[in-house]
Amino acid sequence: MHRLYTxxxxxxxxxxxxxxxxxxxxxxxxxxxxxxxxxxEDLHVHDKMTVTYQVGDGGHLDIDFWLADPTGKVLGKxxxxxxxTLAVTAEKDGRHEYCFSNLMSAxxxxxxxxxxxxxxxxxxDDVVAPIEREIRTLAAGLVSVKDEQExxxxxxxxxRNTAESTNSRxxxxxxxxxxxxxxxxxxxxxxxxxxxxxxxxx
Numbered sequence: 001m002h003r004l005y006t007x008x009x010x011x012x013x014x015x016x017x018x019x020x021x022x023x024x025x026x027x028x029x030x031x032x033x034x035x036x037x038x039x040x041e042d043l044h045v046h047d048k049m050t051v052t053y054q055v056g057d058g059g060h061l062d063i064d065f066w067l068a069d070p071t072g073k074v075l076g077k078x079x080x081x082x083x084x085t086l087a088v089t090a091e092k093d094g095r096h097e098y099c100f101s102n103l104m105s106a107x108x109x110x111x112x113x114x115x116x117x118x119x120x121x122x123x124x125d126d127v128v129a130p131i132e133r134e135i136r137t138l139a140a141g142l143v144s145v146k147d148e149q150e151x152x153x154x155x156x157x158x159x160r161n162t163a164e165s166t167n168s169r170x171x172x173x174x175x176x177x178x179x180x181x182x183x184x185x186x187x188x189x190x191x192x193x194x195x196x197x198x199x200x201x202x
Contacts, residue, residue: 027114027115028111028113029100029111029114030109030110030111030112031100031101031102031109031110032102033105033107033108033109034102034103035103036064036102036103037099037100037112038098038099038100039097039098039099039116040095040097040098041095041118042094042095042096043094043096044093045090045091045093046089047090047118048087048088048090049087049090049096049116049117050086050087050117050118050143051065051085051086051087051098051115052084052115052147052150053065053085053100053112053113053114054083054113054114054150054151054154054155055081055082055083056112056154057110057111057157058105058108059105059108059109059110060080060082060108061110061158062080062081062082062110063081063082063100063101063102063110064077064078064080064081064100064102064103064104065077065078065099065100065101066078066098066101067086067096067097069090069094070096071092075088075096083151085147100112100114113150115146115147115150117143
């Protein structure tokens with residue numbers, strides 16, 4: 001019994017260790033107008049990778065995204081999306097490239113938050129120990145919660161920026177209205193004063 005527990009514990013630790021490299025924190029990049037930003041991950045056959053992204057600022061909050069295998073074959077593509085998720089299972093060994101494209105925009109830069117996570121394939125899944133299966137389920141749940149939290153953070157930042165921009169515009173509009181009001185009052189006082197001036201003819 002002790003040997004079985006130790007064996008299961010070692011398998012669980014191994015699974016966590018090979019999964020952790022994929023659980024990287026979210027990245028924040030700026031994709032300039034008319035350009036694209038590409039990244040890559042080296043995968044082996046049956047490895048799984050998921051990319052989630054969210055456009056936080058710029059233009060209409062949309063971006064083009066695609067993921068290709070080592071031969072250049074596009075495994076998934078999303079056009080003009082503000083948020084998205086793309087999951088793939090590697091069919092070939094090699095470098096898998098994914099890109100965020102802002103080629104559709106001529107003037108607006110885009111701020112994109114994204115993260116990459118996945119699971120390295122381990123043979124023998126047909127005889128997975130129950131505790132390892134539970135750990136995999138728990139890991140998937142944690143990744144889902146993490147993605148949702150990052151999505152909320154990005155949306156909160158977007159809404160805060162919108163509110164601050166609106167507040168700034170209202171402030172300067174109020175200042176402009178005040179200047180115009182005092183200018184009109186000064187002109188009216190000057191204009192009315194001219195009616196009461198006595199014109200003397202020498």
